[in-house]
Amino acid sequence: LAHTLDFIHYVLGEYEDFNAHTQIQYPSKVVYDKDSGEEKQATSDVPDLYLSMERSSLQMTGEKGELRITASKTAFLNIAGSGILIEHLDFASNEVKTIDWEFDAHIAELAERARNISKLYDLFAEGKLKEAGAADFAAAVVRHREIDSILWT
Incomplete structure (x- = not known):
């Protein structure tokens, strides 16, 4: 998180x-010990934060347009090594352009x-x-x- x-x-x-x-x-969860095969009940008091997204997107909207950054391979834009798409929507022309980067x-x-x-x-x-x-x-x-x-x- x-x-x-x-x-x-x-x-x-x-x-x-x-x-x-x-x-x-x-x-409440059942926890398995793979070595012994033993099962035991475990209770959690921590909120569930599991993210199972295959991709993530960050979209920022301004007065003149919108910028969207999408990582196609991971839920974490900050560690995506490739597969990052940056798009700009210009409100005046209603045109979407891909921003090239490397x-x-x-x-x-x-x-x-x-x-x-x-x-x-x-x-x-x-x-x-x-x-x-x-x-x-x-x-x-x-x-x-x-x-x-x-x-x-």
């Missing part, structure tokens, strides 16, 4: 105010899951993590407080 919220806040900024609703859909060459040659962390290493080496808005320990504390407010209020 925190990693998903991170990229949303990176794009949109922190919320001024928000309301979130969670629920426990499965308060990774820097030295990042494109890496495995997909390594690409986003590679960029962080580059920023770290250049001393530009803060300037780029990369999350740090203080940001993690903010995000954990946000999650606490979602789960426990």
